[in-house]
Amino acid sequence: NTSEMQLLERRLDAWVAASRPYTSGGKVASYIPELSKAPKDALGITILAADGKAASSGDSELRFTLQSISKVFTLILALMDNGEAAVFAKVGMEPTGDNFNSMLKLELVQPGIPFNPLINAGAITVSSLIRGSSPAEKSARILQFFRRLAGNSRLAYDTGVYLSESETGDLNRSMAYLLRDHGVLEGKVDEVLDVYFRHCSIQVDCADLARMALVLACGGVDPLTGETLIPRRCVQIAKTFMTTCGMYNASGEFAIQVGLPAKSGVSGGVLAIVPGRLGIGVVGPALNAKGNSCAGVHLLETISKEMSWSMF
Numbered sequence: 001n002t003s004e005m006q007l008l009e010r011r012l013d014a015w016v017a018a019s020r021p022y023t024s025g026g027k028v029a030s031y032i033p034e035l036s037k038a039p040k041d042a043l044g045i046t047i048l049a050a051d052g053k054a055a056s057s058g059d060s061e062l063r064f065t066l067q068s069i070s071k072v073f074t075l076i077l078a079l080m081d082n083g084e085a086a087v088f089a090k091v092g093m094e095p096t097g098d099n100f101n102s103m104l105k106l107e108l109v110q111p112g113i114p115f116n117p118l119i120n121a122g123a124i125t126v127s128s129l130i131r132g133s134s135p136a137e138k139s140a141r142i143l144q145f146f147r148r149l150a151g152n153s154r155l156a157y158d159t160g161v162y163l164s165e166s167e168t169g170d171l172n173r174s175m176a177y178l179l180r181d182h183g184v185l186e187g188k189v190d191e192v193l194d195v196y197f198r199h200c201s202i203q204v205d206c207a208d209l210a211r212m213a214l215v216l217a218c219g220g221v222d223p224l225t226g227e228t229l230i231p232r233r234c235v236q237i238a239k240t241f242m243t244t245c246g247m248y249n250a251s252g253e254f255a256i257q258v259g260l261p262a263k264s265g266v267s268g269g270v271l272a273i274v275p276g277r278l279g280i281g282v283v284g285p286a287l288n289a290k291g292n293s294c295a296g297v298h299l300l301e302t303i304s305k306e307m308s309w310s311m312f
């Protein structure tokens with residue numbers, strides 16, 4: 001409601017200023033070399049309400065790649081393309097407690113399926129399930145879907161990041177080969193990875209992220225156009241994974257400290273939702289040891305506590 005947004009507008013700058021020093025406790029991701037160019041001390045946020053009112057502060061216009069945040073939306077597209085039964089035959093529903101790029105548990109659930117769709121192994125499997133007659137068509141469908149969710153027809157790839165990850169993505173490549181050997185991943189490994197690397201490299205700013213988040217917050221309806229973009233059941237599944245696995249192996253702590261469904265990426269982006277009301281996009285490229293934005297998590301913690309937003 002209006003008074004909530006007015007309060008946010010009044011206090012957001014001070015909260016961002018108080019969280020910004022936490023950038024110095026983190027490191028910008030460098031395993032994808034191109035990501036290391038991001039500004040270490042940046043921090044920005046956009047909060048978008050269902051009536052279209054927005055509050056932004058800090059470096060909210062910084063452009064960054066979705067990285068793992070994209071996994072939430074490719075999961076949704078795969079569910080829309082194939083239905084629940086087909087998707088969950090290939091990927092599980094449980095958190096791992098391991099790093100996002102771990103291969104450790106790929107032998108545990110038979111027949112060697114990834115624990116959940118938000119770890120890399122699971123998301124690569126999900127990429128293989130996107131409908132399309134070629135990798136180019138699959139990627140085009142994903143980009144088109146993301147553009148509609150963000151209400152921004154100009155969303156595009158950061159080609160530098162895409163090439164950088166493609167050149168250095170041997171860990172992801174090795175996971176994909178293992179999954180193919182298990183009969184979980186079908187098709188050509190290089191083609192599946194191309195789809196995966198491309199959706200990770202789609203570039204956004206905090207406003208794009210907030211708009212995508214708002215569609216989830218509103219049960220799949222874009223409240224600004226009235227259009228239903230995602231079936232409600234798919235949103236329910238996505239929000240559940242965001243709560244249990246969205247912040248990697250810090251999801252339990254995040255649920256306690258913030259208490260909102262969220263998804264982070266190694267670019268330092270965080271998408272969060274206040275169910276029924278608000279979409280939130282945050283960026284802060286300096287990451288903590290778990291791969292989440294240091295200052296971004298601090299900022300969300302502050303705002304959630306001040307506004308009593310926790311769902312729990």
Ligand code: GLN
Pocket residue numbers: 066067068069100101120165172200264265266267291
């Ligand atoms: N593209 C990144 C990777 O595959 C995504 C990981 C992330 O954001 N945690 O390693």
